[in-house]
Amino acid sequence: MKTLIKRLTRLSLVWQVTIVFSLIMIIPAIVITTSYFEIVRDNLLEEANKKVQENLKKLDSNINSNISNMNSALNQLVFSQEFQYYLNPENNLSTHEKNYYVYSVQNELLNIRYVYTNKFNRLVIYSSNKQIDEYFDWSYHIERLYDRDYYSEIMQSSSEHIYGNVRVYDRTLGNLVNYEELENKEELVLPIYQKISDIRTKECIGLIEVDMTISKLVDSSELLNQNSDVKYLIFDRNQKLVFASDDKSMREFASIKFPKKSGASDITVGDADYLIAYDRDDITGLTRVAVMDKKKILASTSGVDTLLLLIAILSIVFIIVFTNVAARIFFRKLKEIDKMITHIESGRFDVRIKVDGVNEISRISESFNHMAERLQGLLISMVQKEKAQKEAEIHALQAQINPHFLYNTLENMRMQCEIDEYYVVANELANLGDLMRYSLHWESPKVKISEELNNIEQYIEIMRMRFNKRLIFQMDCPENLRNIMIPKLILQPLVENCFTHGFKDSIPPWNIFVNVSMPENKLIITVEDNGKGMGNERLEEICECIAENKTIYNKSKSKNSIGIINVNQRVGMICPAGSGMQIESEQNVGTKITLTIVVELGVQNGGEEDV
Template sequence: MKTLIKKLTRLSLVWQVTIVFSLIMIIPAIVTTASYFEIVRDNLLKEANKKVQENLKKLDSNMNSNINNMNSALNQLVFSQEFQYYLNPENNLSTHEKNYYVYSVQNELLNIRYVYTNQFNRLVIYSSNKQIDEFFDWSYHIDRLFDRDYYSEIMQSNSEHIYGNVRVYDRTLGNLVNYEELENKEELVLPIYQKISDIRTKKCIGLIEVDMTISKLVDSSELLSQASEVKYLIFDRNQKLVFASDDKSMKEFDAIKFPKKSGTSDITVGDADYLIAYDKDDTTGLTRVAVMDKKKILASTTGVDTLLVLIAILSIVFVVVFTNVAARIFFRKLKEIDKMITHIEAGRFDVRIKVDGVNEISRISESFNHMAERLQGLLVSMVQKEKAQREAEIHALQAQINPHFLYNTLENMRMQCEIDEYYVVANELANLGDLMRYSLHWESPKVKISEELNNIEQYIEIMRMRFNKRLIFQMECPEHLRNIMIPKLILQPLVENCFIHGFKDLLPPWEIYVNVFMKENKLIISVEDNGKGMGIERLEEINDCIAQNKSIYNKIKSKNSIGIINVNQRVGMICPAGSGMHIESEQNGGTKITLTIVVESGIQNGGEEDV
C-alpha cells in the first residue's frame, strides 16, 4: 500500500483525480443494492413499529380499566359510609353506633367483593378513632402505618386521593380475599389511598387503602396470547423496573431510561437490539412499555439478504479502501495548506509546509512558504519602524509643552515681583521648582491622576500670587480614582488656557472647576471656566482641528496654538482607542473642555489601573 501511495504521489494531480473518479463509478451499483435491502428492512420495521404501538395501547387499556375498577371500589365505599364521623377520635361512639359502623362496612365490602371478584389483593380502613376495634381483614388503627416507609409519602401529599409508588405487599395486614401465594413471596402492588379528613379541622383522621398486584394490574396473560413476540414492562415513577411479562427480562431491561413522556425508540440491551414503545401514565406515575426483538422482526429477511449482504460487503470494502487512498492523496496537502492559511490570517507568519513530491500541490506549498517568509520579514520591519516613529512623535510632543509652560510661569513671577513683597515670592518659587521637576521628569509617559491633580494645584497657587482672591478654584476627584494612570501633563495646558484665553480682557472673579469621574468604562476629566467663551464658528473650527489633529491658528497672535492639540495627540497615542477630547463653549458663557479616556481593566480601590 505504501509503495502504491508513493507511486501515486509522483503522478500529476490530473491522474490522481482520474483514478479517484474511476473508482467512484461503482457506487451507484452498491447504492441500488443497498437501497433495495433498506426498503425491505424499513417496511418490516414500520409494520413492527405499528404493532408494538398497538400492543402498548392494549396494555394501557388493560391497566386503565383495572385502575378505574380500583377507583370505583374506593369511591363506592367512601360514598356509602359516614367515615368523617366514625373515624374521628373526638366523637364518642355508642355501642349501637359501633355495631352499625361494622355492619354497614362489612356489607359494603361484600358487595365490592362480589362486583370486583378476585381483582384486589387488599381493601383496608385505617382509623384514628381507637374506639373502633381492629378487625382481622379490613379495620386497623392508623398507628400501624407510622413505621412504614410509605406513611410520609401519603401524609406529605396535599391531595385526598393518592396513588402510591409501587411497593412490596405488606403481609402483616389482611387482604380482601385469601391469596396464599402472597404469603410466600414478595409480590409488588400498586396502592391507592383515600384520605378521610375532619370536616372542621381538615386534619387526616383516617385512610382507606386499595392494593392490586402489578401482574393483575397489567393482565399480561391475555396480551401475550394475542402477540407472543411482544414483551411488556412496567416501570415505577422512579423509572425502576417493577414488572416484566418475561421474568428473564427483569435484569436485562432494568437500566432503560425514558427521556420523554411517551414515544418509540430503538435500544440495545446486551448484544440484542429492540424496538420499544412507551408512555407514562400521569395518574399513577407508571411507565408502560411494549418491546419487540429486532432480530425476530427481521428474521424474514434472512433468505433475501444473503446475496445482498455479500454484494454490499464487497462493494463497501472496495469503496472504503480506494476512497481512503484517494482522500489521503487528494486532500492531505490541501488540508494542510488550508490550515496554514488560517494561521496566516490569525497573524502567525512563522508557519511552514513540509514539501515532498514534485506535483502541482508541492509547488504550491513551496510558493506558500516563500510568501510566508516575505510576509514575516515585512511585518517585523513595519513593527520596528512604527514603534520607532511612535516613540519619536511622543518625545517630540512632550518636548513642545515644557518651554511653553516655563515662559508663561516666569512671566507671571515677573509681574508679581513688581507689585508684591519679596518674601511672598519664596513660597511661589518652591512651587515653581516642583512644577519644573514634574515637567522635566519623563521616566514614564504616564502618571497617577493624583500626581497630575497635585501639579494643577501647585500651578493654581502660583497663579494666586498674581490674582489673589479674585481666582476661585475647585477640584473634585473620588478617592478610588486617584491611582488610575493617565498621560502626563495633559491637564495643565487646559487650565493654563483658562488664563490665556478665557479670562483675557475679562473682569474677575474668575472661576475654574476640575471634575474627575467614571462613566461605564470611561474616565471623564472636565476643565470648566466662567471666561468669555467663544462663538459657534470659532468653536467648530477648533473642534475640527482636534478631530484632524492639526494646529489651531490664533488670528490675534498670528501663530498656531499647540497646547490643546498637543494634549489631544498624546491622549490619542498613549490611551486606548475611543479616547479623545471635546470642547463646549458659549460666547460670554465660559468654556468646558472634556477628556474621555477608555479604561481597559476594572477599577479597584487602592490599586493602580492602566488606561
C-alpha cells in the first residue's frame, strides 16, 4: 500500500487527480449498478407475488362457484320433495305414493341435469324406507353405506349440511354422468351431504349426496390457459395433496405443510425455489395453493446483468478520460491563482484574476475576486464602524439622561400631589412611572409572567381613573405558572386594544378577563373583552395580516395598527416553533385573543422554566 502511494505521488498532479477522482466515481457507479440490478430483481419478484395472489383468487373463485352450484342443486332437490315423509320407514306408502315419489324425483333430477350440465359426478338419495325401490343411477338403501369409512363421519356430525373430506370416487353407486376416466383410475371427489331427519324423533332417515371431482371443482384448464407459469395445488383438510395441475407437481409438492390459514412465502423443494400463496377454506377444509418457479420469474434478468456490466465498463472508461481532460484544462489557472494569493499576502487587495469559462477553476477565480473585494470592503467597513460605534456610545450616554429626567419629574409631581392631598392622582403618577420604567428597561427580551401581569394591573389602575366602576377587570393565573419566562410587553398592547377598539362606541360595563393556563407543555394566555367585536370580513382581514406578518390598516383612523402584529412577530421570533396568536370575535359580543407559547421544560433560566 505504501509503495502504491509513493508511486502515486511521483505522478503529475493531473494524473493524481485523474486516478483519485476516477476511483471516487467508479465506486458509486458500481454500487448504483448493483443496486439497480437488485431493484429490477425485487420488482420482478413483487410483480410475481401479485400475480400469484391474483391467480389464487381466481382459483378460489372457481372452487367457490362450483361449490355454490353443488349447494344450489342440493337445495333445489331438497326443497322440491317431501323427503321427510317418503324416506321415513314408519310411513306405509301406497303404490300411488311410491310411483309419484319416483316420478317427482326423476323429473327434478332431469331438471338439475339440464341446469347444471356435466357439473356433478353423482347425486344420489339414500333412504331408510325399504318400501322405496333402489334405482341404479340415483336411489339406494342407506344400509349400503354402513361399511363405508365416511359413514361414521357423516353420522357423528351435528350438522345436517355436511362437507365431507376428499375421498376416492365410489364407482359401485350411480352416476349423473358417465366419465370414462373414472373407470380407469381412482378419481378423487369432494362430497356434500344433506341429512334428512324425522321431524318427531330427529333421527336420520335418509341422506342426499352430491359429488364433484377435484379436477372439475378446480377447473384449472381456463386458469392455465391464462397463465401457464402458475401451478395450482389442492390439499385436503388433513393437508394431503389431492390435486396438482400437472403430474410433476403432484410428486414435488406432496410433502409441503402450511402453518397458517393463509399467507404467501418462499419455499424450497429439492433444488428449486418457489413463490407460493395459499388459503384454507374453513367450510370445506380445502387448502388452495398457487405456485410460481422463481427461476422462471428471474429468467428475464439474465440479459439485464450483462447489459449493466457493459454499461459499468463504458462508464469507467468515460470517467477516466473525462477526468484527465478536465484536470488538464482546469489546472491552467492554478499558477495564476497562486501568484495572486501571494499579492494578497503582501497586503495588496486590489488585484483581480481574469475569469473566462464556467468551470470549477473559473468559479474559484470568481470566488477569489469576491474575497479580495470583500476584504477590501471589510477594511473600509471596519474604519466606518469604529467611527459609528463611538458616535453610538455618545448618543447612548445622552439617551440615559432623558428617562432619568422624566422619572424624577414624575416623582416630584407625585410627592407634590401627596402634599396637596391629591392621593388618587399621586397613585396614578406612581403607576405611570412604573409603566415607563418597565417599558424602557430592557435588560432582557424575556420577563416572568408575574411581571407582565403586574404591568397590566398598573395600566388598568391608570384606566380606572377615567372609567371608574364602568370597568371590570379579572385575572386568573395559577401560582406555579408565575415564574415562567415570556417575551416582554406582549400583554399590555392586547389589553390596550380593548380600550382603543373594543369599548369604543359600546355600552358599559366593560369586562376584561386575562387567563393563564398550561395544558401539557403549551402556555395559553387569553385576553377577552365584551366590546363591540368585529364582523367576519374584518376578522378574516386581520387574521390574514397576522399570518403574513403584514401591517393592519385601520380605516376609521386612516392609519396602520402595529400593536397586534408587533406582538405576533416577537412571539414568533423569540418563542419556540409552534407558538403563535389566534383571534376570535363576534359582532356586538366581544373579542378573544389567544397566545400559545411552547414551553421548553428542560431549559432553565435562573431557576424558571423558559419559553
